Amino acid sequence: MQQKQYISGLIDFLWASPTAFHAVSSATELLTQNGFTRLYEEQAWNQLPGGKYFVTRNDSSLIAFTWPAAKGSPSLQMVGAHTDSPCLKVKPNPVQENQNYLQLGVEVYGGALLAPWFDRELSLAGRVCWHDSDNTLKSSLIDFKRPIGIIPSLAIHLDREANKKREINKQTDLVPILGLTDEAHDGFLKILQEQVCIEHPNLANPDITDHELFFYDANPPVLTGLAGEFITGSRLDNLLSCFAAVQALLAPDAAENCLIILNDHEEVGSVSASGAQGPFLRDILERLLPETDNRQATLRNSLLISADNAHAVHPNFAAKHDPQHLPQMNHGPVIKLNANQRYATNARTAGRFRMLCSNAGVPVQDFVMRNDMACGSTIGPLTAAEIGVDTVDVGIPSLAMHSTRETAACKDCWHLYQVLQTFFSRN
Numbered sequence: 001m002q003q004k005q006y007i008s009g010l011i012d013f014l015w016a017s018p019t020a021f022h023a024v025s026s027a028t029e030l031l032t033q034n035g036f037t038r039l040y041e042e043q044a045w046n047q048l049p050g051g052k053y054f055v056t057r058n059d060s061s062l063i064a065f066t067w068p069a070a071k072g073s074p075s076l077q078m079v080g081a082h083t084d085s086p087c088l089k090v091k092p093n094p095v096q097e098n099q100n101y102l103q104l105g106v107e108v109y110g111g112a113l114l115a116p117w118f119d120r121e122l123s124l125a126g127r128v129c130w131h132d133s134d135n136t137l138k139s140s141l142i143d144f145k146r147p148i149g150i151i152p153s154l155a156i157h158l159d160r161e162a163n164k165k166r167e168i169n170k171q172t173d174l175v176p177i178l179g180l181t182d183e184a185h186d187g188f189l190k191i192l193q194e195q196v197c198i199e200h201p202n203l204a205n206p207d208i209t210d211h212e213l214f215f216y217d218a219n220p221p222v223l224t225g226l227a228g229e230f231i232t233g234s235r236l237d238n239l240l241s242c243f244a245a246v247q248a249l250l251a252p253d254a255a256e257n258c259l260i261i262l263n264d265h266e267e268v269g270s271v272s273a274s275g276a277q278g279p280f281l282r283d284i285l286e287r288l289l290p291e292t293d294n295r296q297a298t299l300r301n302s303l304l305i306s307a308d309n310a311h312a313v314h315p316n317f318a319a320k321h322d323p324q325h326l327p328q329m330n331h332g333p334v335i336k337l338n339a340n341q342r343y344a345t346n347a348r349t350a351g352r353f354r355m356l357c358s359n360a361g362v363p364v365q366d367f368v369m370r371n372d373m374a375c376g377s378t379i380g381p382l383t384a385a386e387i388g389v390d391t392v393d394v395g396i397p398s399l400a401m402h403s404t405r406e407t408a409a410c411k412d413c414w415h416l417y418q419v420l421q422t423f424f425s426r427n
């Protein structure tokens with residue numbers, strides 16, 4: 001695969017994945033097309049024959065792996081990333097009518113940068129649960145795929161201080177407008193019903209019971225910059241890493257004993273049945289390697305590369321970085337370190353990743369947060385703490401993390417794929 005083809009596939013993946021549910025669905029589609037078999041947690045997996053498999057949990061987290069025919073596994077090569085991003089989630093009873101406007105109440109999911117949500121065409125996607133005519137509970141993914149809402153800014157004439165100090169009240173200032181009440185609109189549940197019927201054309205009037213819906217930027221990801229060197233779009237954190245992990249696993253020379261885990265709920269602390277501080281990976285490893293002694297030995301020989309975006313130095317705010325650690329765009333993936341274990345990297349795991357980069361012909365950089373600023377974290381330390389695996393935290397340098405419109409550089413995306421592909425390679 002060439003860089004251009006990879007980036008074009010990445011843009012398609014981003015655009016098809018407006019929510020964690022859709023990211024798992026996009027990954028599932030790629031894995032299925034490439035000969036991976038779906039396993040179900042609800043069924044027994046006795047004596048899994050060698051092959052390529054994946055399993056999902058809550059439709060929003062995924063584990064995929066290549067499994068050897070021979071018993072025993074000397075080591076696992078593992079890559080982790082997360083499927084969720086900060087955004088606006090629709091409340092359970094969202095419909096409001098104010099001043100002739102039809103609005104939908106939202107909660108803020110995760111540590112979103114809120115200002116970029118204003119004056120942006122918004123679409124809506126997520127999961128809807130419904131009762132079938134035979135009264136069984138089903139769920140479907142829906143995606144409006146067109147602009148249906150907007151959160152207009154207050155005009156500067158009504159807020160002269162807007163460019164100096166602007167506070168955003170999450171309850172009152174962020175309610176998207178979906179239309180005018182004097183226009184004819186179907187009720188919200190009726191509109192959801194229609195979306196479900198697009199997915200299931202033979203279905204008549206499904207009884208919608210619940211929903212998990214998220215607003216997203218209706219503008220697709222694009223290449224930006226005089227030479228098209230940047231990619232800008234929503235959810236680059238952390239779908240860039242999810243896509244690289246999936247593609248590395250699909251590479252023709254991928255070895256046996258490779259595993260990827262894509263977790264939901266990283267942006268809200270990872271404590272959930274499908275999050276990195278939950279039992280998903282441990283549960284799957286216990287089924288694959290039921291003998292404790294064998295499993296523990298395998299894990300001690302294994303490495304997890306936890307891939308999540310890093311902060312590139314911003315030319316207008318360079319002082320926000322430690323002057324000795326200034327990740328540059330297109331200068332390769334970043335190894336993230338933190339003395340207080342906000343990242344799981346240690347000298348040994350960093351050394352192993354550096355060697356992989358060298359073997360892949362990819363440059364590599366280091367990041368440490370300034371001492372006078374709080375350091376972020378990611379799935380690496382949580383997964384390491386859950387299963388005791390040696391872990392390195394890395395990521396592509398990016399700008400405007402947690403905005404609805406983030407920026408990364410194309411060559412870095414390609415570099416991350418190359419190093420993960422080398423990690424999974426048979427040779």
Ligand SMILES: [Zn+2]
Binds near residue numbers: 238266308309378
């Ligand atoms: Zn992230």
